[in-house]
Amino acid sequence: MKRVITFGTFDLFHIGHLRILERAKAEGDYLIVGISTDALNYSKKQKNPIYSEKDRKRIIEALKVVDEVFYEESLELKGNYIQQFNADVLVMGNDWEGRFDEFKSLCEVKYLERTPSISTTEIIEIIKE
Numbered sequence: 001m002k003r004v005i006t007f008g009t010f011d012l013f014h015i016g017h018l019r020i021l022e023r024a025k026a027e028g029d030y031l032i033v034g035i036s037t038d039a040l041n042y043s044k045k046q047k048n049p050i051y052s053e054k055d056r057k058r059i060i061e062a063l064k065v066v067d068e069v070f071y072e073e074s075l076e077l078k079g080n081y082i083q084q085f086n087a088d089v090l091v092m093g094n095d096w097e098g099r100f101d102e103f104k105s106l107c108e109v110k111y112l113e114r115t116p117s118i119s120t121t122e123i124i125e126i127i128k129e
């Protein structure tokens with residue numbers, strides 16, 4: 001059984017998120033998703049997500065294509081998570097192209113094309129206007 005791991009904040013869950021999770025699952029048989037905690041998100045983006053980590057996790061857990069979900073507490077722990085969850089493939093959107101190449105010694109690393117014209121940031125901007 002091929003085990004796939006991916007990571008993300010998945011705030012204001014949208015079609016781009018669903019598509020990457022579907023394509024990640026298609027890379028193997030079992031999909032594990034690391035949800036960025038609120039604290040990790042704050043450290044990356046200096047702002048809090050709209051949805052709490054608890055709600056973001058519940059939404060991802062409810063998806064048919066997702067088999068297992070955990071909290072990603074730190075970007076530096078990615079290698080540990082890959083080993084802990086016995087992942088064969090790491091999938092990320094290509095906005096992260098090249099950023100996780102160091103893990104090629106642990107598993108396959110694949111960057112999939114982002115879905116164009118949709119992002120959480122853009123949704124927030126449109127609602128604000």
Ligand code: C2G
Nearest residue numbers: 007008009010011016017020036092093114115118
């Ligand atoms: N994504 C996508 N198409 C979009 C928007 C997002 O394919 N239009 C993908 C991203 O490339 C990423 C996943 O959806 O692989 C989750 O995106 P974010 O929630 O923005 O994740 P991010 O905050 O970048 O966190 O350890 C890495 C981080 O946890 C990733």
